[in-house]
Each structure stands twice: as structure tokens, then as C-alpha cells.
Amino acid sequence: SFQDKIPEGLSRLPGPKPLPIIGNVLEMGSRPYLSLSEMSKRYGDVFQIQIGMRPVVVLSGNETVRQALIKQGDEFAGRPDLYSFRFINDGKSLAFSTDKAGVWRARRKLAYSALRTFATLEGTTPEYSCVLEEHICKEADYPIKQLDSAMKADGSFDPFRYIVVSVANVICGMYFGRRYDHNDQELLGLVNLSDEFVQVVGSGNPADFIPILQYLPNQTMKKFVGINDRFINFVQKIVTEHYATYNKDNIRDITDSLIDHCEDRKLDENANVQISDEKVVGIVNDLFGAGFDTISTALSWSVMYLVTYPEIQERLYEELKEKVGVDRTPVLADRNNLPLLEAFILEIFRHSSFLPFTIPHCTTKDTSLNGYFIPKDTCVFINQWQINHDPELWKDPSSFNPDRFLNADGTEVNRVEGEKVVIFGMGKRRCIGEVIARNEVYMFLAILIQNLNFYNLPGEPLDMTPEYGLTMKHKRCQLRATARVRDDY
Numbered sequence: 001s002f003q004d005k006i007p008e009g010l011s012r013l014p015g016p017k018p019l020p021i022i023g024n025v026l027e028m029g030s031r032p033y034l035s036l037s038e039m040s041k042r043y044g045d046v047f048q049i050q051i052g053m054r055p056v057v058v059l060s061g062n063e064t065v066r067q068a069l070i071k072q073g074d075e076f077a078g079r080p081d082l083y084s085f086r087f088i089n090d091g092k093s094l095a096f097s098t099d100k101a102g103v104w105r106a107r108r109k110l111a112y113s114a115l116r117t118f119a120t121l122e123g124t125t126p127e128y129s130c131v132l133e134e135h136i137c138k139e140a141d142y143p144i145k146q147l148d149s150a151m152k153a154d155g156s157f158d159p160f161r162y163i164v165v166s167v168a169n170v171i172c173g174m175y176f177g178r179r180y181d182h183n184d185q186e187l188l189g190l191v192n193l194s195d196e197f198v199q200v201v202g203s204g205n206p207a208d209f210i211p212i213l214q215y216l217p218n219q220t221m222k223k224f225v226g227i228n229d230r231f232i233n234f235v236q237k238i239v240t241e242h243y244a245t246y247n248k249d250n251i252r253d254i255t256d257s258l259i260d261h262c263e264d265r266k267l268d269e270n271a272n273v274q275i276s277d278e279k280v281v282g283i284v285n286d287l288f289g290a291g292f293d294t295i296s297t298a299l300s301w302s303v304m305y306l307v308t309y310p311e312i313q314e315r316l317y318e319e320l321k322e323k324v325g326v327d328r329t330p331v332l333a334d335r336n337n338l339p340l341l342e343a344f345i346l347e348i349f350r351h352s353s354f355l356p357f358t359i360p361h362c363t364t365k366d367t368s369l370n371g372y373f374i375p376k377d378t379c380v381f382i383n384q385w386q387i388n389h390d391p392e393l394w395k396d397p398s399s400f401n402p403d404r405f406l407n408a409d410g411t412e413v414n415r416v417e418g419e420k421v422v423i424f425g426m427g428k429r430r431c432i433g434e435v436i437a438r439n440e441v442y443m444f445l446a447i448l449i450q451n452l453n454f455y456n457l458p459g460e461p462l463d464m465t466p467e468y469g470l471t472m473k474h475k476r477c478q479l480r481a482t483a484r485v486r487d488d489y
């Protein structure tokens with residue numbers, strides 16, 4: 001069927017033999033990033049598995065992934081038509097939909113320019129270099145106070161619970177021009193749903209590949225549809241408010257700037273790609289979803305690693321104390337002077353690889369890679385976890401060691417090593433929030449480490465086993481913290 005007609009000179013894809021109906025679902029198991037990394041040792045950087053009846057090509061290895069996503073970028077830039085993707089953003093998602101290349105490219109460009117405008121917009125007062133910095137400075141104080149009061153009241157806290165609301169608020173500030181109280185039930189309800197969302201859209205969810213599962217009663221899928229509805233309603237309400245108060249001479253936030261684009265375009269008869277208003281404003285939904293879940297997951301893992309490696313936490317605090325001091329809030333301009341913190345963040349990205357596979361790709365035409373034939377419309381998984389743990393690329397890949405990214409005397413980050421870490425994808429579909437994400441993770445972490453010392457409950461070692469999904473989370477847990485020097489909370 002799939003590989004019946006192989007053009008001359010090209011080979012048939014290697015891979016494990018599939019069972020009837022279920023394919024290789026059993027070998028893939030519940031931790032596909034591990035099982036598929038293991039298979040790559042046997043079958044190489046390009047191999048094929050079958051999920052249900054559907055063939056999927058799995059790519060590993062830095063060079064191979066680079067070849068596919070960068071050098072043959074257009075051929076691998078599509079998204080597959082997966083069952084779960086149809087429910088995300090009402091099927092109109094920028095990141096997950098099967099938009100044709102022209103429409104997707106135009107939307108991506110719009111999203112990118114809206115983000116760039118607002119990330120670099122000047123702050124409301126000169127003490128901030130940009131609005132992103134301003135929002136983060138204002139929001140980061142909040143979890144510190146909250147954690148402190150949770151400590152006083154309960155003796156411990158769930159780090160994810162507080163981080164996620166602060167991160168969502170920075171995003172809400174930029175996108176919608178508003179923030180929410182940390183006890184706001186609407187926002188809390190929404191951000192706490194992200195665990196279930198990412199589990200369904202993780203690469204290799206059988207329901208995406210085995211049609212019969214779509215017709216059986218399925219609680220998880222039902223919940224998933226509900227989550228997406230709540231999400232759409234939340235954003236829709238805000239967008240409607242923005243339309244009602246929109247003024248083209250006062251663009252307040254990213255939502256306004258996308259509305260502005262729709263209004264502008266109505267006057268522009270030469271626009272070559274026509275995108276509906278819905279698809280323009282729907283971009284807000286994508287940016288919101290992509291922004292809060294990824295960054296709060298990164299920060300939450302960071303706190304877990306701080307607790308697991310107290311000596312590294314201490315070194316990070318010492319670095320901050322020396323380079324920034326304890327009397328002012330760290331800002332973006334300090335980032336270059338904090339090499340250990342930068343190395344720590346790179347090692348979190350590499351070691352946790354909490355986004356183990358990119359969003360699935362799809363070939364846009366018949367193509368070949370490393371001599372193997374891959375037909376048009378083939379679903380492709382990119383195994384970032386494998387690249388980040390490849391023994392060919394990393395010394396002792398399973399140990400957590402930020403120093404691997406520093407030069408010998410620890411004064412500088414080795415940029416070449418840093419660029420080997422793959423967590424934002426590569427090429428045409430590369431994450432468009434990368435700069436914002438790196439800045440935001442850096443700022444929140446710097447502020448948290450400067451103010452608090454995190455540790456676990458005595459006798460309760462942390463469980464660092466990730467729960468599989470598009471983004472992988474650690475299990476919810478209780479931690480403790482004490483205030484560092486500043487005692488104004």
C-alpha cells in the first residue's frame with residue numbers, strides 16, 4: 001500500500017513490523033519519546049512505524065532533522081489532518097490546522113508581527129525597557145507574596161498552581177490588556193485544564209490514528225472537546241469587548257492590533273491572500289494557548305530542578321547576589337551577566353525535553369530523506385527528546401549538569417553548545433514565541449531565585465517522572481520555600 005511504488009534509486013523505509021489494526025501501538029507504549037528513541041538506535045534516523053492503519057515517519061538525529069526541516073523545509077512544513085486537531089480553536093488554529101501553505105504563511109506573518117510589536121513596545125515608565133519586562137516585573141512579585149502567605153497558612157504549596165496564573169497574566173496583559181486576580185475562578189478553571197489538553201494532543205495519541213476509537217464513547221475526548229469550547233468562549237468574550245471599544249488611533253494590545261489588521265484590509269483590495277476575520281482574530285487563541293502552557297511548564301520544572309539540586313540553587317543565588325544584588329529586581333539587561341542562570345535554563349530545556357516531539361508535521365509532496373522515499377501527506381514525528389539525549393552529541397546525556405554549557409572558568413556560555421539544544425523546533429514551523437519565551441523564563445526565574453529558597457518536604461523526595469503529552473508535566477506536588485534577604489513581604 002504505502003510503500004508499493006518506490007521511485008528508482010530510493011529505498012523502502014525501515015521499521016518494526018506492524019500488527020493488524022493496531023500497528024505498532026504496543027511497542028510505542030505510554031512513553032513514545034523513550035520507545036521511539038530506542039527504535040532509532042536500531043532503525044536509524046529515518047524510520048516508519050504504523051499507528052493503527054496509518055504510517056508515521058519518525059525523524060531523529062540533529063543532522064537529519066536539520067536536513068528535513070531546514071534544507072527541505074517546504075516539503076516537511078505541513079500539518080496532518082488529525083482527529084483531535086479539528087477541535088482546537090474550532091479547526092481554525094494557526095499551529096494545528098491543515099491550512100494550505102499560502103494561508104498559513106500569511107497568518108504566521110501576522111502573528112509574528114503582532115508579537116514583535118508588543119514585545120518590544122516601550123514600557124509605560126522609563127524604568128522598564130519594554131512592556132514585556134514591565135508585565136513580568138509586576139506579575140513576578142505576586143507569586144512571591146502568594147507563596148509566602150501559602151507557607152504561613154499551610155506550611156507548603158503547589159508551585160505550578162501559582163506560577164501558571166502569573167504567566168497567564170503576563171500573556172493576558174500583552175494580548176488583552178488586562179490581568180486577573182490569582183483567585184479568579186474563570187482564569188483558574190481555564191489554566192488548570194491545560195494538563196488534559198496536552199495529553200490528548202501529544203504525538204501518537206491512538207484516537208488520532210485509529211478511526212474506530214473516534215466512534216466509541218470516550219471520556220477523554222469528550223473532555224477535550226469541552227476544554228476547547230471553554231477556551232474559545234473565554235477568548236471570544238474578550239475579542240467581542242475589544243471590537244466594541246476598538247479605536248484605530250489607540251491600539252491597546254495584540255487583540256487590537258489583529259482587529260486593526262482586519263479593518264485595514266477591508267480597504268486594501270490588492271491583498272493577495274484573503275483570510276477571514278475569524279482566522280485573523282483566531283490567532284489570539286493560538287498565541288494565548290501556546291504562551292501560558294509552555295512557559296509555566298518550563299518554570300514549574302525549573303523549580304523542581306532547583307529543589308532536586310540545592311547546590312546549584314545556591315550557586316544561582318550567589319551569582320544573582322553578586323551581579324544584580326538584592327536591592328533591585330533583575331531585568332532583561334542583566335541576562336548577559338548571568339551565565340550560570342543561562343546555562344541552567346539550557347540544561348532544563350535539554351534534560352527535561354518537556355516538549356519531546358514538535359507538533360506533528362506532514363509532507364506536502366512526494367519527497368525523500370537520507371535515500372528513503374516518503375510520499376506526500378505522510379505524518380512525520382520529530383523526536384526532539386532524542387536529539388537532546390543523543391550520546392553522539394552529548395557527554396553523559398542523562399546527568400543534569402548546567403556546567404556543560406559554560407566555558408572552563410564559568411564566566412561565559414558556550415553558544416555553540418547552547419544551539420545544540422532543540423526544544424522550539426526548527427525551520428518553517430519553528431516556534432514564533434521563542435524570544436518572548438526565553439526572556440520570560442529567564443526573568444521569572446531570576447526573580448524567584450533572588451527572593452526565595454525552595455526545598456522539599458522532609459522525607460518526601462520529588463517524583464521527576466514526566467507525564468507524557470505535547471508538553472510533559474511533572475506530577476503535582478507540595479514544596480516549601482523561605483524568603484531570602486528581602487523581608488518586605
Ligand code: HEM
Binds near residue numbers: 108287357429437441
Ligand atoms: C510552535 C515550543 C512558547 C507560539 C511551537 C513548536 C514548538 C514550540 C516545539 C512546534 C514546532 C514544530 O511544529 O516544528 C515552544 C516552547 C516554548 C514556547 C518550548 C516555551 C518555553 C511559545 C510562546 C508563544 C508560542 C510564548 C507565543 C507567544 C507558538 C506558535 C506556534 C508554536 C504560534 C505554531 C507555529 C506554526 O505552526 O507555524 N512552539 N514554544 N510558543 N509556538 Fe511555541
